[in-house]
Amino acid sequence: MSEYCFGVDIGGTTIKLGLFNEDGVVLDKWEIKTRTEENGQNILPDVAESIQAKMEEKSINKENIIGVGMGVPGPVDKKGVVYNCVNLGWGQFNVNETLGKLLDMPVKCGNDANVAALGEMWKGGGQGYKNLVVVTLGTGVGGGIIIDGEILTGANGAGGEIGHIHIQDGELEPCGCGNYGCLEQYASATGIVRLAKRKLATVDKVTVLKKDTVTAKDVWDAVKFGDEVAVEVAECFGEYLGKGLANIAAVVNPEAFVIGGGVSKAGKVLLDYIQDSYKEYVFHGSRNAKFELATLENDAGIFGAAKLVLE
Amino acid sequence: MSEYCFGVDIGGTTIKLGLFNEDGVVLDKWEIKTRTEENGQNILPDVAESIQAKMEEKSINKENIIGVGMGVPGPVDKKGVVYNCVNLGWGQFNVNETLGKLLDMPVKCGNDANVAALGEMWKGGGQGYKNLVVVTLGTGVGGGIIIDGEILTGANGAGGEIGHIHIQDGELEPCGCGNYGCLEQYASATGIVRLAKRKLATVDKVTVLKKDTVTAKDVWDAVKFGDEVAVEVAECFGEYLGKGLANIAAVVNPEAFVIGGGVSKAGKVLLDYIQDSYKEYVFHGSRNAKFELATLENDAGIFGAAKLVLE
Numbered sequence: 015m016s017e018y019c020f021g022v023d024i025g026g027t028t029i030k031l032g033l034f035n036e037d038g039v040v041l042d043k044w045e046i047k048t049r050t051e052e053n054g055q056n057i058l059p060d061v062a063e064s065i066q067a068k069m070e071e072k073s074i075n076k077e078n079i080i081g082v083g084m085g086v087p088g089p090v091d092k093k094g095v096v097y098n099c100v101n102l103g104w105g106q107f108n109v110n111e112t113l114g115k116l117l118d119m120p121v122k123c124g125n126d127a128n129v130a131a132l133g134e135m136w137k138g139g140g141q142g143y144k145n146l147v148v149v150t151l152g153t154g155v156g157g158g159i160i161i162d163g164e165i166l167t168g169a170n171g172a173g174g175e176i177g178h179i180h181i182q183d184g185e186l187e188p189c190g191c192g193n194y195g196c197l198e199q200y201a202s203a204t205g206i207v208r209l210a211k212r213k214l215a216t217v218d219k220v221t222v223l224k225k226d227t228v229t230a231k232d233v234w235d236a237v238k239f240g241d242e243v244a245v246e247v248a249e250c251f252g253e254y255l256g257k258g259l260a261n262i263a264a265v266v267n268p269e270a271f272v273i274g275g276g277v278s279k280a281g282k283v284l285l286d287y288i289q290d291s292y293k294e295y296v297f298h299g300s301r302n303a304k305f306e307l308a309t310l311e312n313d314a315g316i317f318g319a320a321k322l323v324l325e
Numbered sequence: 326m327s328e329y330c331f332g333v334d335i336g337g338t339t340i341k342l343g344l345f346n347e348d349g350v351v352l353d354k355w356e357i358k359t360r361t362e363e364n365g366q367n368i369l370p371d372v373a374e375s376i377q378a379k380m381e382e383k384s385i386n387k388e389n390i391i392g393v394g395m396g397v398p399g400p401v402d403k404k405g406v407v408y409n410c411v412n413l414g415w416g417q418f419n420v421n422e423t424l425g426k427l428l429d430m431p432v433k434c435g436n437d438a439n440v441a442a443l444g445e446m447w448k449g450g451g452q453g454y455k456n457l458v459v460v461t462l463g464t465g466v467g468g469g470i471i472i473d474g475e476i477l478t479g480a481n482g483a484g485g486e487i488g489h490i491h492i493q494d495g496e497l498e499p500c501g502c503g504n505y506g507c508l509e510q511y512a513s514a515t516g517i518v519r520l521a522k523r524k525l526a527t528v529d530k531v532t533v534l535k536k537d538t539v540t541a542k543d544v545w546d547a548v549k550f551g552d553e554v555a556v557e558v559a560e561c562f563g564e565y566l567g568k569g570l571a572n573i574a575a576v577v578n579p580e581a582f583v584i585g586g587g588v589s590k591a592g593k594v595l596l597d598y599i600q601d602s603y604k605e606y607v608f609h610g611s612r613n614a615k616f617e618l619a620t621l622e623n624d625a626g627i628f629g630a631a632k633l634v635l636e
Contacts, residue, residue, distance in 0.1 A: 089610055145480045159576065166472060168578025169456045172610025179575045180568055180606045191608060257491055264490045265470065265576045267479025295491045297502060299400055299483025 018074055019323045020065050022084040023126060023315030024048065026101035029061060032316035033068055036080065038137065038324060042068065043316060054103035062116040081120035082113065083322035085129035085315045089171030094123050097171065122322045126315055128165045128174055130274075131158020133318030138310040140272040147268045148308065149176065149259070151277035154190065155198040155205070159266060166266075177202070179258050200254040203230040203277050210247045219243050234280035248287045256291025263292075263300035274308025281307065329385055330634045331376050333395040334437060334626030335359065337412035340372060343627035344379055347391065349448065349635060353379065354627060365414035373427035392431035393424065394633030396440030396626045400482030405434050408482065433633045437626055439476045439485055441585075442469020444629030449621040451583040458579045459619065460487065460570070462588035465501065466509040466516070470577060477577075488513070490569050511565040514541040514588050521558045530554050545591035559598050567602025574603075574611035585619025592618065 016035055023030040025048060032043040046064050049056040065082065069075075086109060088099035094110030114121040124132075131148035134140040140148060144163045150156040155177030159166040166173040177198035178191050185195035187208075199205050210228050214221070221243035222236050236244030259271055271288075278284060285305045293301065310317055327346060334341040336359060343354040357375050360367040376393065380386075397420060399410035405421030425432040435443075442459035445451040451459060455474045461467040466488030470477040477484040488509035489502050496506035498519075510516050521539050525532070532554035533547050547555030570582055582599075589595060596616045604612065621628055 161472060161477060166577060168611075169580040169614070170578065170610060172578040172608065173576070175575045175578070175608050175610060178608035179572045193606065193608070261490045261572055262576050264486045265484070265573050266477060267481065267483040267486070269480040295504065297483060297486050297489035297504070299481060299486060300479075303480070 017078050017080050019080040019320050020068075020082045021316035021318070021320030022061055022082060023129070023319060024057065024061070024084065024086050024102065025126070026050065026087060029057070029064075030312065030316050031061070031064055031068070032313070032320060033072065034320040034324070036324065038317075038320060040313075040316070040320075042072070043313070044068075048102070050101070050103050052103070053105070054099070057102060058109070058113045058116060062113060065117060076119065079119055081122060081323035082117060083129070083319035084109070084113070084121065084123040085126035085319050086123055087126045090123055090125050090167075091171045092167055094121070120323065123319075124165055124167070124322060125158075125171055125174075127156035128158040128167065129318035129322065130314035131160055131174070131272075131318065132165055132321050133310055133314035133316070134272050134274065134308050135160050135163070136321045137317045138272070138314055139274070139306040139308040140270060143268075143270045143304075145266070145268045146270045146272055147174075147176070147259070147262055147266065148272045148274060150275035150308075151202060151273065152275040153203055155202045156275070159268075161266065176258065176262060179261060181254055181258050197254060197258040201251060201258065206230040206233055206247065206251055206277065209250050210244075213243060213247050213250070217243055217246070223247075230277050231279075234277075234283070237280075237283060248283075252287030253291045256288045256293075257295045259288065260292050260295035260297070260300075263303060264297045267300050268303055270304040270306055272306045272308050274311070274314065278307055328389050328391050330391040330631050331379075331393045332627035332629070332631030333372055333393060334440070334630060335368065335372070335395065335397050335413065336437070337361065337398060340368070340375075341623070341627050342372070342375060342379070343624070343631060344383070345631040345635070347635065349628075349631060351624075351627070351631075353383070354624070355379075359413070361412070361414050363414075364416070365410070368413060369420070369424045369427060373424060376428060387430065390430055392433060392634035393428060394440070394630035395420070395424070395432065395434040396437035396630050397434055398437045401434055401436050401478075402482045403478055405432070431634065434630075435476055435478065435633060436469075436482055436485075438467035439469040439478065440629035440633065441621075441625035442471055442485070442583075442629065443476055443632050444621055444625035444627070445583050445585065445619050446471050446474070447632045448628045449583070449625055450585070450617040450619040451581060454579075454581045454615075456577070456579045457581045457583055458485075458487070458570070458573055458577065459583045459585060461586035461619075462513060462584065463586040464514055466513045467586070470579075472577065487569065487573055490572060492565055492569050508565060508569040512562060512569065517541040517544055517558065517562055517588065520561050521555075524554055524558050524561070528554055528557070534558075541588050542590075545588075545595065548591075548594060559594075563598030564602045567599045567604075568606045570599065571603050571606035571608070571611075574614055575608045578611050579614055581615040581617055583617045583619050585622070585625065589618055
C-alpha cells in the first residue's frame with residue numbers, strides 16, 4: 015500500500031499545498047487563499063478542510079497519510095509553537111497540536127524560510143549537500159541553515175535570520191526590524207534599489223538606470239549590457255552580501271551557499287559578484303564553499319514541508 | 326563494575342589528561358609535555374603510553390574503559406581527520422584511527438575550542454543550556470558552537486571560527502589569518518592592547534595606562550578604578566565584541582553566550598560592556614540571550630573531551 019504526505023506553505027496571501035508520495039514525488043499541488051481576518055483563526059481549519067477534500071478526491075485513507083509538514087511565516091520552535099506571525103494575525107500557540115487535532119494526523123511545522131531551505135537541500139539547488147546556507151533574496155533577505163541535514167532552528171526559532179546581520183555602521187535609514195545597517199538593507203530587491211538610488215545621486219555617467227522607477231531587475235538587466243553604473247551597483251551589492259556570507263561561514267562553515275528568491279533570477283552573474291567579495295573576507299577554512307542557485311522557486315516551501323514529515 | 330573514560334587536551338606545549346568515571350567525575354588529572362619535534366610523530370604514542378601507565382597505576386582493565394575523547398588544536402572533521410595542526414607539526418591523517426589502534430580503544434576527537442565549549446556546557450558556565458556559543462578570549466579569539474547539545478563542526482572542521490568574523494573595514498594591520506579587520510584583532514588580549522595603544526596615541530588624559538608595557542589585565546584593572554581612558558578602551562572592546570556576537574546570534578539564535586579565556590578573568594564587568602553593545606545590534610529574536618562567564622578555565626578541554634565519549 016502506498017503512503018502519502020502533505021506539504022503546506024502558509025504565506026500572507028496564499029497557502030500552497032502539495033500531495034507527495036513517500037518517495038517525495040509531488041502528485042498534485044494547489045493553492046487556497048489565506049484568510050488573515052479575525053486574527054487568522056480560519057487559517058488552520060481551511061488547511062484541514064482542503065487536505066480532507068483532497069484525500070476524498072484522491073480516495074486516500076487517513077491510515078495512508080504519514081503526516082502533514084508545514085512552513086509558517088514567523089519564528090517556530092522545535093515543538094511547533096509559534097510566537098508571533100504578524101502577517102497571519104497569530105499570537106502564541108502550538109501549531110502542530112492545533113492542526114494535528116483538526117486532522118487527527120501527525121503535523122510538523124517550521125519557519126517558512128528554514129523549511130524552504132530544507133526543500134532546496136532535498137530536491138533543489140542544494141542536492142548533495144548536508145551542511146548549507148540557503149539565502150533568499152526577495153523583498154527582504156531570508157535564510158535557512160542546514161547542519162548535518164537538519165534545520166538549525168535556534169533557541170526560539172530565530173536561527174538563520176541572516177538578513178539582520180549588522181553589515182554597515184553609520185546607516186541612517188532604519189531596517190524593517192528597527193535596527194540600522196542590516197544586510198537586508200543592501201542585498202534584498204529593495205536594498206538593491208536603495209544602492210542604485212544612492213549611486214545615481216552621486217555619479218554623472220550615462221546609464222539606463224536614470225529613470226523614474228528603478229527595480230532590482232532593471233539593475234541586473236543593465237549589468238548584463240555592461241552599463242557602468244549598474245555594474246558599480248552590482249559590485250556594491252556583492253561587497254555587502256559576500257562579506258555577510260563570509261561572516262556566516264566563520265560561524266557555521268558550510269559546504270555550500272544556495273542563493274534563491276526573486277533577485278536570484280538574475281542568474282549566475284549574481285554569484286560572480288558575491289563570490290569575489292566572499293573570497294576577500296572569508297576565513298581560509300571556508301574558502302572553498304560552493305555557490306549554487308536555488309531551483310525550486312515558489313515550490314521550495316511545500317517540498318521542504320513534505321521532507322519534515324518524511325524524515 | 327565501574328566504567329571509566331579519558332579526556333585529553335592537546336596543546337602546543339603541554340598535553341592535559343583526565344581520568345573520569347562514567348558519571349563525569351574527574352578522578353585524576355595530570356600533564357605531559359607535547360613533543361612537537363619530528364612533525365609531532367611522538368605525540369599520540371606519548372598519549373597512549375601515559376594512558377596505559379595510568380590504567381596500570383589504578384588497576385583499570387581495558388574492558389572497563391568506555392573510550393578516549395580528545396581535543397586537538399586545529400580543524401578536525403566528524404570522522405576525526407585533522408587537516409593541518411600547525412602547532413603540532415601534523416599534516417592530514419585520521420587521529421581517531423591512529424590513537425585507536427595504539428590503544429585498541431574507541432577514540433573520538435574534535436577541535437580543541439569546540440571540545441572546550443562542550444565541557445563548559447556539561448560542567449561549566451553553560452550548564453542548563455543546549456544551544457550556546459562559548460567564546461574564548463585569550464591570545465586569540467576562539468569559539469565553540471553547540472546546537473541541541475552537539476558541537477557544530479562544520480563542513481571541514483572550521484565551524485565556530487568566530488575570531489575571524491570581519492568586523493572592521495579599513496583595518497591596516499593584518500590578522501594572524503591573513504585577513505584584515507577580524508574580531509580577534511580587537512577582542513583578544515592582544516586586541517585589547519592594540520585598542521589601548523591606539524587610544525593612548527589620540528587622547529591626552531591622565532591615565533594609569535600610560536606606561537611602557539600595557540596588558541589586557543592592566544586595562545580591566547584600571548576600568549575597575551574608573552580610569553577614563555581604560556573605560557573608553559573597554560567601551561571600544563565591548564562595541565566590537567557585542568556587534569560580533571549579535572551577528573552570530575542572527576545566524577544560530579543561541580540561548581546563551583559563555584565567555585571564557587584569560588581576558589574573562591576581568592569578571593562580570595566585561596559582560597556589561599559586551600551586553601550594552603550586543604543589545605544595540607542584535608535581531609529582536611535573540612535579544613534575551615543570556616551572558617555567562619566560563620568556570621572550568623584550563624580544564625574545559627579535558628571535560629569536553631570526556632563528554633565526547635560519554636555521550
